[in-house]
Amino acid sequence: MKQLILLSFILLNATWINAQNTKEYSVAILGDEYIHETDSILNRLKAEIKSVVSQEATIVFKEKYFLMNQLNQENAKENYQTVVNSDDVDLILSFGSLNNFVIAQNKAFPKPVILFGVINDDFIEFPEGQNTSQVKNLTYILTPKSYKEDLSEFKEMYPYNKVGIIVDEYLTEIYPVKNTLDNILGEIKSEYKLIPISSIDELDAQLEDVDAVYISGGLYFSKQEKQRMIDRINNRNLPSYTSLDEEFSFLGVLFNTQPVNELDQFFRRIALNIEAAVLGSDLSDLPIYLDVETKLLLNIETSFKINFPLKYSFLIKTNIIGNAKNLPYKENYYLDNFVYQLLEKNLSLKASKFDINLAKQEVKLANSQYLPNLSTSVTGSHIDPDLAEVSNGSNPEYTTSGNVNIEQLLFSEQASGNIKIQKTLAAASQENYNAVEKDAILDAGITFYNALIAKANYLINDENLRVTRKNFEIAKQNYSAGQTGKGDVLRWRSELALATQNIVNAYTNYIQSMHAINQLLNNPINYKIDIKHSLVDENTEDQFDYKGLIMLIDDPILRGKLLTYLEKIAIENAHELKSLQFNIEASERSAKLYQRSKFLPTIALQGGYNYTFSRDGKGSTYPTGIVGAPDGYYNIGVQLSLPIFNQNQRSLNRQKSLIQQQQLNIQKENTETLIKKNVNDIVYTILNLYTNIELSKLTTKTAKESLELMQISYSNGAIGITSLIDAQQAYFQAQQQQASAGYNFYLSLLQMERILSYYFFLNPDEENQSFIQNLQTYLLTNN
Secondary structure (H helix, E strand, C coil): CHHHHHHHHHHHHHHHHHHHHCEEEEEEEEECCCCCCHHHHHHHHHHHHHHHHCCCEEEECCHHHEEECCCCHHHHHHHHHHHHHCCCCCEEEEECHHHHHHHHCCCCCCCCEEEECCCCHHHCCCCCCCCECCCCCEEEEECCCCHHHHHHHHHHHCCCCEEEEEEEHHHHHHCCHHHHHHHHHHHHCCEEEEEEECCHHHCHHHHCCCCEEEECCCCCCCHHHHHHHHHHHHHCCCCEEECCCCHHHHHCCCEEEEECCHHHHHHHHHHHHHHHHHCCCCHHHCECECCCCEEEEEEHHHHHHCCCCCCHHHHHHEEEECCCCCCCCCEEECHHHHHHHHHHHCHHHHHHHHHHHHHHHHHHHHHHHHCCEEEEEEEEEECCHHHHHCCCCCCCCEEEEEEEEEEEEEECHHHHHHHHHHHHHHHHHHHHHHHHHHHHHHHHHHHHHHHHHHHHHHHHHHHHHHHHHHHHHHHHHHHHCCCCCHHHHHHHHHHHHHHHHHHHHHHHHHHHHHHHHHHHCCCCCCCCEEECCHHHHCCCCCCCCHHHHHHHHHCHHHHHHHHHHHHHHHHHHCHHHHHHHHHHHHHHHHHHHHHHCCCCCEEEEEEEEEEEEEEECCCCCCCCCCCCCCCEEEEEEEEEECCCCCCCHHHHHHHHHHHHHHHHHHHHHHHHHHHHHHHHHHHHHHHHHHHHHHHHHHHHHHHHHHHHHHHHHHHCCCCCHHHHHHHHHHHHHHHHHHHHHHHHHHHHHHHHHHHHCCCHHHCCHHHHHHHHHHHHHHHHHCC
């Protein structure tokens, strides 16, 4: 025990002596302009510096030497002179383009200076192969950020003709921005428009003649100003690109190139440089370049909003940000308003509806046989003069005359029977259309739910891609730390490529499903729409108690009664059976027609009136003493006809009608049997799918928890890559199964409603309540 106490005393004493020997080292920080992230960034930087240098010195950051120039060149000069002339500043950290420009103009540096931050590689020229500043007490920290690389990559992704380049106006006053861009865009072979800004209000007019925008300015704008700037660009459907800050991506910039773990690398390099200065090394010998791995961010929401022609090949190297659910649309459809528009706009239904109109016309044609047939004619004639002369006035050489004839059918078994037959066939045509309409609703519902599944798969694959990329980053970090081998990184790169291909396929399927919906609604094929299911996407109240139905189906005793009732309702409502019944009645009437027409005559009234307008030439006068026919006269008569034998066609047609009756009755019986089968099948399908929903929810929840645990374990090196991949695949397969089970359940309910010929969502609440009440009454009163 005494030895342990003695050892502790020695250690504490050594620590106290070391603390007494640690020197104090003061660091000044110069910046361009304060932004809201400045404090948190500086706090992290200070912590990193103190952590690295703590063994060599006590680092001090005095508040009075934290100076901003507010983007004013004179202020920048004064701030630098203040810290240079101060006796209690040992080292100067400078960040920002303006500070770096001002400080770099000096030829000598009395105190160690580290320049880092927002400065493009295009504006700093070092001889090839020079990797240090070679200036006493001065070093840079430069990343490969450059206009040339950015604009070249941007053009590869979008072949712009004229790009607008937004820069801060103050930069054009201190850096050769125009000359630099002239050279760069000359090599790229594109036009450009330099847009220096100090205010967002200056932007609109300058975007008129460009087809893309590169944002290199606005870093020091407020968040609201940045948002306004980006909104104005997106509202013009202009693709945008930046490499300034990741915040720009979340505000809506389309593409953004960002270093991976940039701040951590920056902070560590700065801390190591300060440590070197504390230990007496000259900064001129320190490396100036900081190699960083970059990542390309793609804002998927902006891509959809501006209708960007995205090359799928770029998805492999992009990090998708933004909510893939926030797809832009001009119209949003739920199943009910989708079906209402379908019934109003679908071309196929409009074409089918003409069958009803044609059937009504047939009824009118049949009725028209009892309408009078009125005709009139005018005749002018010329006959041989010699013949006219000897006709004694009965056939003048020239004659003009006119007549009116009328025919009125009084009774005809054929006409009466045809009227009744056509009315019955018109009713059958209406029922046929009703069936076609309900089939169209079901087919549209299938298209709608398939589209919902396609949308769900797209969103699931989007999440899968993001998780895969996260796991890929974990693998690279583990590889850098020596926890895993290069094989893990390569495997995750392969998984990333597969996930990218999957989301491309899923998105393509989703877009094709939207095309199908637009086609059904007679919309333009590329019309921007979105679809939702209120019970799934918004958890709205269930107007029809589907869970109550499931309880009835699941009860072995009540299930039989329920099936009997549903069979009864389906048969009563079936438009196919009603149509068959009307056709049977028409066939029966046709058979009676051919039987009764043997004995019932056809009675018609006929009449006419003739008038001679003129008589001229030879033979136009009667001989003396002869009274000629009057110029005008009429006739009227009744015609009765009864065909005795017409090649036995009446008997043959009657036999044909009787055969048709037998055929239709068999079809009706078969249809009833099929309806009963369909009712039973769909009820058991619904029960099975509902069970799958509950199981898939549990599976998805468990798989998600397992994936999260596996990610932590893999990050800590506790498990291998195979376990994490298996967990990820299990989770996303569970998600897909849950989505399919959910939407297929509601699709099966829709199929049941079609079998019943009663769509609950298209009927008023009182009718639905009546349906439910009748069902409950039936279950209670029938044993």
